[in-house]
Amino acid sequence: MVVKVFFPTSCSAADSGLLVGRWIAEQSSAVVLAVLHFPFVPGQVKQYLTDVRLASGLGLAVLGSWSNSAEEKREELEQFLEDLRIIFCHEPWLQIRREKSTKFWSCQAIRSQQESAAEEIKVILIYHDQRKVMLSLLHPPESHLAAGDHRTEPLSTGGASELAAVFNTVAQSRVLFMTDKYDEGPVRLTHWQSEGVEGSILVELLKQASGPVCMFLTFLLSLLSAVCKSRVLQMWPLSFLWSKLSTCEQLGHRLHQLRLLCSSKKAQDQIQFTRKANILVSFLLDIVLGVLLLSWLYSKNRIGQLADTLIPMADYVAQELQDLLQWLMGVPAGLKMNRALDQVLGRFFQYHIHLWISYIHLMSPFIEMILWYIGLSTCLGFTMALSIFSDVIALLTFHIYCFYVYGARLYCLKIYGLSSLWRLFRGKKWNVLRQRVDSCSYDLDQLFIGTLLFTILLFLLPTTALYYLVFTLLRLVVVLVQGLIHLLVDMINSLPLYSLALRLCRSYRLAAGVKFRVLEQQTGKPLRLLMQINPLSYGRVVQLYSLPTSSSYPKDSWGSLLKKLFLGELIYPWRQKDNKQD
Amino acid sequence: MQEQQFTNIYGGAISLQCRSYDAASCREFSVCTQKLSLRGLTACTCAVWLAAYALFAYTENSAVLSAAIFVTLIGLLFYLHFVKIDQESLLVIASLGIQMTSYYASGKESTTFIEMNNVKDVVINEAIYMQKVIYYLCILLKDPVDPHGISEVVPVFQTSAARHLPTRWTASKAAGPSNSFEGAVQVEINMCILETTL
Numbered sequence: 001m002v003v004k005v006f007f008p009t010s011c012s013a014a015d016s017g018l019l020v021g022r023w024i025a026e027q028s029s030a031v032v033l034a035v036l037h038f039p040f041v042p043g044q045v046k047q048y049l050t051d052v053r054l055a056s057g058l059g060l061a062v063l064g065s066w067s068n069s070a071e072e073k074r075e076e077l078e079q080f081l082e083d084l085r086i087i088f089c090h091e092p093w094l095q096i097r098r099e100k101s102t103k104f105w106s107c108q109a110i111r112s113q114q115e116s117a118a119e120e121i122k123v124i125l126i127y128h129d130q131r132k133v134m135l136s137l138l139h140p141p142e143s144h145l146a147a148g149d150h151r152t153e154p155l156s157t158g159g160a161s162e163l164a165a166v167f168n169t170v171a172q173s174r175v176l177f178m179t180d181k182y183d184e185g186p187v188r189l190t191h192w193q194s195e196g197v198e199g200s201i202l203v204e205l206l207k208q209a210s211g212p213v214c215m216f217l218t219f220l221l222s223l224l225s226a227v228c229k230s231r232v233l234q235m236w237p238l239s240f241l242w243s244k245l246s247t248c249e250q251l252g253h254r255l256h257q258l259r260l261l262c263s264s265k266k267a268q269d270q271i272q273f274t275r276k277a278n279i280l281v282s283f284l285l286d287i288v289l290g291v292l293l294l295s296w297l298y299s300k301n302r303i304g305q306l307a308d309t310l311i312p313m314a315d316y317v318a319q320e321l322q323d324l325l326q327w328l329m330g331v332p333a334g335l336k337m338n339r340a341l342d343q344v345l346g347r348f349f350q351y352h353i354h355l356w357i358s359y360i361h362l363m364s365p366f367i368e369m370i371l372w373y374i375g376l377s378t379c380l381g382f383t384m385a386l387s388i389f390s391d392v393i394a395l396l397t398f399h400i401y402c403f404y405v406y407g408a409r410l411y412c413l414k415i416y417g418l419s420s421l422w423r424l425f426r427g428k429k430w431n432v433l434r435q436r437v438d439s440c441s442y443d444l445d446q447l448f449i450g451t452l453l454f455t456i457l458l459f460l461l462p463t464t465a466l467y468y469l470v471f472t473l474l475r476l477v478v479v480l481v482q483g484l485i486h487l488l489v490d491m492i493n494s495l496p497l498y499s500l501a502l503r504l505c506r507s508y509r510l511a512a513g514v515k516f517r518v519l520e521q522q523t524g525k526p527l528r529l530l531m532q533i534n535p536l537s538y539g540r541v542v543q544l545y546s547l548p549t550s551s552s553y554p555k556d557s558w559g560s561l562l563k564k565l566f567l568g569e570l571i572y573p574w575r576q577k578d579n580k581q582d
Numbered sequence: 583m584q585e586q587q588f589t590n591i592y593g594g595a596i597s598l599q600c601r602s603y604d605a606a607s608c609r610e611f612s613v614c615t616q617k618l619s620l621r622g623l624t625a626c627t628c629a630v631w632l633a634a635y636a637l638f639a640y641t642e643n644s645a646v647l648s649a650a651i652f653v654t655l656i657g658l659l660f661y662l663h664f665v666k667i668d669q670e671s672l673l674v675i676a677s678l679g680i681q682m683t684s685y686y687a688s689g690k691e692s693t694t695f696i697e698m699n700n701v702k703d704v705v706i707n708e709a710i711y712m713q714k715v716i717y718y719l720c721i722l723l724k725d726p727v728d729p730h731g732i733s734e735v736v737p738v739f740q741t742s743a744a745r746h747l748p749t750r751w752t753a754s755k756a757a758g759p760s761n762s763f764e765g766a767v768q769v770e771i772n773m774c775i776l777e778t779t780l
Contacts, residue, residue: 002677003606027699123609124677162678516673516681518610521603529675534693543673578761 003109003124004029004165005094008130011035012098014190016077018084019094020049022058022169025377027162030063030094031128031169033176034191048187055175063111064094085110094119104525126516128531129353130192132508133170134177136533137270138163139512139544163514168255217262221255244384250260250387250489253549254380257283260261277498278547286492289382297375302439307368312325314396318357328470337463345467356399383489390485397478403569404475411468412568414461421454472565479571496545500538508534590615591716600770611767612671613739618662618687630654662688667741674771680721682738694736700724702732706772719768738767 014035022030036045044487045062049190053060065081085093092109099106109121139163176394177192232238242248257279286312297303324369329346333336374392379387394401429440442450502509519528536544586598589728602609634650666687673681679697686692695743702722709716719738 004677124675126678162699197776513693515683515695515697516678517674518603518608527603527608527675529678534695 001028002124003092003094004106004124004126005096006031006126006128007096008032008192009127009191010125010130010192011066013066014066016081017065017190018045018088019058019063019066019096020189021063022060022173023090023164024169025061026427027165029162029166032063033060033170034067034189036062039191040187045088045187048462052173056172058169058172060173061090062088063090064096067095068095069097071100087358094123096125104522104528107526121525124529125526126529126531127510127519128178130160130170132533133167133531134174134192135506136167136508136511138167138538139510139536140164141513143565167511190412214262217258221259221262224255225259227303245391246486246489247384247387247391250383251380251518253493254283254384257547272546274499274502274537275547276495276544278496281497282492282495282547283381283500285497286383287379287382290380290385293376293382293385294378298379303375304368305371307371310367310371312362314360317397318353318360318399320349321353324470325353325447328467331465335462335466337466338460341460345463349406350466352399352402383492386485388490390482393478393482393485400471400474403471407464407468407471408568408570410464414457414464415568418454418457418461421450421457424450425454425476468568475571490549494546494549496542496547499541499545503535503538503541508533510536512536512540512542523554591714598767606729607676608674609770610671611770612669614669615667615741617668618666623658630657633759659688662686663690670739672738672771680771684694684741696721696723696736697770706768706770707735708739735763 004027011032011034015037017038018036019030019032020034020036021030023030049060049062052058065084067077068082081095092111094112095108097106105125107123108558109123109126111121176189261279261283325346329342374388377388420430422440423437427439427442428437430436431438451522499510515532515533515534517530517532519530561571584600586600588596588598592597596616597614599612599614600609601612608772624637630650630653638644638646667684668687669685671683671685673683675681675698677698679695680701681693681695682694683691700723702724704719704721706717707720709718718740721736721738722732723734723736725733
């Protein structure tokens with residue numbers, strides 16, 4: 001039989017005494033938590049252990065004796081420690097002895113008389129850093145995660161594992177370590193000593209201050225959400241508008257996060273705390289970036305320059321579009337189009353551009369003012385500025401969107417007409433009730449008219465298809481730009497910066513597991529191992545802790561996208577994907 | 583400590599070191615592969631730089647040359663830090679678990695520890711890889727839900743020691759794998775595990 005003793009390195013220099021810890025019987029491992037010093041009254045020690053047991057919910061006990069031979073009166077002490085075994089009876093009783101001359105400790109586990117004859121007990125000493133083990137959060141390996149939701153409870157799945165039990169034991173005995181350094185308890189213990197409340201006065205002050213701040217913020221948020229929920233803003237044209245603007249979506253997402261952050265409920269475990277901290281850090285980073293952008297924008301009259309370049313840009317785009325239309329109305333790429341239809345479509349689109357340009361010029365005196373006020377909103381965050389930018393792009397390229405819709409509708413109509421007339425051509429029809437193609441006998445007139453229409457549609461198709469193709473490409477460029485902006489916004493929203501910083505600076509806090517190092521050996525002495533914490537890889541940190549984002553990416557693949565493009569169904573930018581049905 | 587020489591599937595020499603601590607209840611097996619060869623490194627660098635110089639002579643743009651230097655430097659760092667594994671070691675602590683460590687050429691270590699109560703068995707498995715039959719040592723992990731099932735197969739010494747199946751071995755399986763690299767390690771590991779469970 002092998003007994004594993006998890007021994008904290010902070011106790012290795014302690015005076016002689018008793019080992020206090022937890023015995024995990026099913027794994028035959030002993031987790032030493034502290035060394036108890038003389039003098040003590042056995043009754044008091046038992047009372048103290050029961051108190052700690054109640055507070056931490058762990059079966060703490062006296063596991064054995066520890067003697068550090070730096071002291072004198074060795075034989076006497078040995079006898080005394082042996083006697084203590086009768087008072088605190090424990091199975092098996094550990095005896096760890098440290099001699100001054102050597103770094104190899106002798107370690108024995110003794111069972112009571114009747115069993116001891118059966119076999120010799122081997123001992124493995126495993127050193128660990130108590131503080132790191134207490135603070136670290138053990139994540140179960142990747143394969144265990146496939147089944148359940150890993151975000152909520154990573155420890156529960158690994159509950160059966162041996163190391164998780166050790167980590168749990170050390171983490172739950174926080175009560176033992178968190179006592180003040182100068183506190184005179186009933187017993188004297190050596191273990192990793194926290195600095196106490198005085199150690200981090202700033203943190204304590206922040207903790208005290210965070211309560212009222214959260215209350216105040218919650219009050220403000222409730223006011224804001226009451227305004228948002230008012231009837232006036234929920235009426236039809238407005239609510240439709242809100243759902244289409246990415247700025248509103250981003251604002252809602254931020255409000256939701258703030259509400260989560262300021263909720264009066266305390267974070268129950270480390271995971272929820274980490275998530276809150278992640279939200280807070282990403283929020284702060286967002287604001288800082290936003291303020292930097294703001295200071296950049298409002299210095300040296302950059303807004304005015306921007307407004308001055310915006311109008312020529314819009315003019316330039318319109319001019320390019322007009323040239324494109326002229327080209328399409330002639331003989332584009334040597335294709336011979338239906339001249340009449342070509343002219344009609346070209347004039348229609350040109351008139352549209354003309355309308356658009358006159359609107360822009362009508363607005364041009366006010367653009368600088370509008371930009372100035374919009375620019376103020378960057379103090380709400382960089383992501384907000386990006387969302388507004390995306391919305392502005394959508395508004396400024398509204399004519400492209402319109403062209404695309406007209407072209408797509410026309411093309412769609414033609415494709416559907418052609419497909420149904422093709423069925424008529426073959427003597428079939430679509431049965432709506434049965435959702436299938438049935439055969440049908442048509443009259444001669446119907447067949448004649450149908451065939452005639454089919455021919456007309458077929459010959460007009462290339463002209464419409466060309467217009468559709470050109471405007472779809474333009475639209476796709478705009479959608480791509482918007483998609484990139486949304487990707488950036490989502491990245492800032494979801495990046496778990498706090499967890500990444502923890503991984504970088506305190507890599508033991510997020511543990512993927514442990515690693516052992518074999519220390520020097522001597523025959524006859526127990527095996528000595530050093531347990532170190534194996535940090536989580538950066539990829540896994542991002543995967544586990546990334547915050548949920550508001551937007552939904554398109555579910556459809558490239559194939560279905562191409563199919564949609566071919567059939568002339570409308571394609572929306574990514575945000576509005578879920579509203580496609582209505 | 584003892585050292586044995588073997589070859590991997592590409593014919594390169596690998597050496598296996600076995601070391602045991604504390605009356606064989608804790609053993610360490612480490613496989614050293616060939617060190618980074620100077621010849622290969624020089625050839626790669628020369629190839630990149632010659633190509634860059636040819637491009638430079640054609641375009642007369644000196645940015646090409648500096649780009650080539652950066653590409654070689656970054657490529658070398660990447661190769662040393664993420665690709666080239668110098669040594670792989672397997673530490674079997676009988677009552678605790680199995681620890682696999684890879685040491686990269688840049689000094690980076692990556693460690694995986696498998697607890698003993700998750701280990702179902704250590705077996706030699708066969709696989710078809712690039713028109714060859716190779717065999718490799720792997721650890722079978724228990725499925726936490728189904729006690730008889732296997733949740734995962736973890737290959738050991740993955741990068742350094744994948745080997746050919748010798749034709750002699752297929753002809754007579756009775757000879758046993760104990761004369762091969764995997765066989766030697768497997769027998770040792772199983773002995774180590776058995777010693778404590780019995």
